[in-house]
Amino acid sequence: MSELAADFQVEAVSPRQLAWIRFKRHRLAMLSGGFLIFIYLMAALCEFITPYGTDTRNVQAINAPPMSVHFFDKAGEFHLRPFVYGYDMHINADTWMRDYVENPEKRYPIYFLAKGERYEFWNLFYSDIHLFTTKEGYLHLFGTDQLGRDLFSRVFYGARVSLSIGILGVALTLFLGVLLGGLAGYIGGLVDRVVQRVIEVLQSLPTLPLWMALSAALPVSWSSLGIYFGITIILSLFGWPALARQVRGKFLALREEDFVMSARLLGAGRMRVIFKHMLPSFNSHIIATATLAVPGMILGETALSFLGIGLRPPVVSWGVLMQQAQNYQVIVLTPWLLLPGLFVVLTVMAFNLLGDGLRDAVDPYSTAGQG
């Protein structure tokens, strides 16, 4: 009975709420959104979350495999405080590589919110409290690289760079795309023809070779920050045409609408009409498109840094980390160096799924997720 009554209740729902309702039904998109919030938080707080800094070397564990966390010790006794076993290292006579074996005698308990390495948080203040660390011994959840640096720490420091390039690049793409697409669609005529021609040319260029050429042109003498912004600009330089094309189409259609005409007759300037009246009517689409553009930026940065012409050490990004795994000897002997790649895949997938969900949700004619 009550269900029937609910059916007849008249409810007023704004388009925004409607989109949210539709989005919530898209379970994978919700999950992806959650994952992205989580990983961005981790990246933002990486100094606190990771046990070590990016350049801290542990000479006792060079090229050491990931450590497993234990609750039961060798006697089978349960410990509420998780712990790891330290490694015994010996040189493998066949491969001349270091082999690591867990030594149950070296038990290193993990302490939470404990004092560890000193770090500077966001260039604001110094602290030595870490989310988790060990008091004695060492803790390498993802193993270490050939210099004995903790991969877990480096992955999250790298996340900060790779993920922020994605957002920054898309922000720049958005700006260029909306501005140029908007001008082309709104003014029309010569401006439109020029912008359209540029879009056509940029879209028919093989992106990666040109990215390679441009980032190889960045002067070696530039600071890390300069290279970082340089790469971001290079990535957005070829990203805006797709967005501009969409925006232009929308503007062409909206230009004829009555509300735009009335705004113009009331004496609103060109920029005011574009940004105040036309953009808000489809900014949800823009957000969805922008979300789908982030993966391209992240993949671009990763590829360029992997090739050694993007970000360079000492900057740590996912691409820079993958650079260590260039040939198959390294991959066969130390496969955990591919772990940063897993984060790339997960993040890119999450952005794609989230973008799909958003696009379906903001489309007023969509039937997706209603069944």
Place this chain on the structure above:
Amino acid sequence: MLEIPLGSKSGIESCMNSYITRRLLGMVPTLILISMIIFVVIQLPPGDIVTSTLDRMQAQGVEVSAEQIQNLRAQYNLDQPMVLQYLSWIGNFVTGDMGYSYLFSRPVNELVWERLGYTLLITVSALLFTWAVAVPAGVYSAVRQYSVGDYVLTTVMLMGLATPSFLLALVAMYIGYEWFGISIGGLFSPEYRDVPWSLARVGDFLSHLWIPMVVVGLGGTASTMRILRANLLDELNKPYVVTARAKGVKPIKLLIKYPLRIAINPFISTIGLLLPALISGEAIVSIVLGLPTTGPALIEALINQDMYLAGSFLMLLSILTVVGMLLSDLLLAWADPRIRYE
């Protein structure tokens, strides 16, 4: 043109011809713009070929006089204004003279064609692989919408889309080594590397080709499959399909004869979008796998500021893309009459 009755053989041909002519002419300004962009890009690095040559000579202890420097600059036209430099570069390029690669100490002409051939081969085979996977997968996903298979295929394709192609290449190397005990890389086994073509060498080549083909092709399958799936779903819900079904047309015959033919049209136009991505993917996969294609040579040329070589590669890759897009448009015009009457 319209005086010829539409639908007659000659009418179609003349329409198609005029369409081809229009598209070919439209390519010219695009290519000119592209060449300008590429020229600017390769001019960007600080210093030029002469300064880097001088650096190397001085590092080797060779004394260089001011006169020699002047001669070198004149040899590369570096003493002329930008516009003239561009004109002489593009003029020579069009007439088939791509300049001299100091990195390999050989004319660029001798270097690019073989590499470009392999690039073309890998790109085209990757494109074919993409279709061979995406078409059946897209059809299955559309016909069995929301089935377990649909979800599995979509998930696998999404993962392919999300994995950087160089990571895929690395994983392929790892799997090849760990599971099959073979080292993947190159396009030939060592014993076939420098011998003339023979049947055995072709076989060896094909056994190496499939890995870059799969690795490069996988990235594009997701988007292609989803476009086909969406198009086909639109068609499958149309009344004519219901009617045909009600009249008892066999499901498979119905599917292939009508909805699939319509759904495949927009699909053809995706070649144009796919090509730049495939060529990009090919470049980086070749670098990881050490294939003798344009990718590794391009990055080497870029790092060493070998301007003529890098510029030629960029230009040729762009031409490849533009021509590929043109072909896909022509294919679409051939398959869909509405396009050519526009």
